[in-house]
Amino acid sequence: MIIDRLYEEVEKKGNVCVGLDTALEYIPSTILNNYHSIDDILFYFNKRIIDATIDIVPCYKVQIAFYEAHGLNGMLAYKKTLEYIRNKGSVVVADIKRADISSTAKAYARAHFEGDFESDFITLNPYMGFDSITPYLDYVENKNKGLFILLRTSNDGAKDIQYLDINGNGKVYNYIGDKIKDISYKYMGKCGYSSIGAVVGGTHLEESDEIRNRLGKVFFLIPGYGAQGGKGKDVVSYLKNGNGGIVNSSRGIITSYKKYDDGVEKFDSYARDAVLDMKEDISSETKTI
């Protein structure tokens, strides 16, 4: 099961997931001046970040929108980035947040678990209903793939729908959590977690203990650290003995060089420093359960 690989990587390298949300305005002039096509610019920026961090992080999350925004050349960079990460032996989460009826979902599954855009995990939005998740399960069961399903997101608007109370029977996000729990138990790895994980925003502390306790065997993707205000103390309740989750930071890592006079030349080593600081912050707050 793919979750065992991710769990092992976290055991060895900690929880930080580097988010490659590579917008052109984040790319330093050193790269812009040396490469001329969009695919080379995006890819070589990513490659430098990956090379500088691969020994200290378990995985990368690649947000597809930043590549789609550049059309075919952007998608070439997306493909090259996924391949580079996987060929280096690391784990890649494709942040595609898909949701559609099952016949279309089947095509999405093929598009992102096979061929040019093959990844290890994808993110899915369950708010269209759980028949939109079913077409991906064959890949989880038979092809060593994993899912992270949105549960409680990091944005302020999470409150608009996810926090609604269902006739006094609890919040919508808990209902979604229960559904994720129900389907996840069929795909358990040896590590004690399922290859079907959940996305929980690392920006609200209040519900994290409750969510962790309800979903003991669900592995979490936790975005919201850094640029959205999340800190080590906000994310550790989702972890168990330092594992059980990966904490994503995108802008906080890939643009950290902008704070330094010599950042343009050394953007990759400043990204590494940002990862090390984040690891330190998370481990200093980590509780042993």
Ligand SMILES: O=C(O)c1cc(=O)[nH]c(=O)n1[C@@H]1O[C@H](COP(=O)(O)O)[C@@H](O)[C@H]1O
């Ligand atoms: O699924 C996600 O990754 C996600 C869920 C969520 O609730 N909040 C959230 O920010 N994300 C993603 O996590 C990343 C956060 O980026 P930064 O705020 O720059 O660290 C972006 O790629 C978002 O699309």
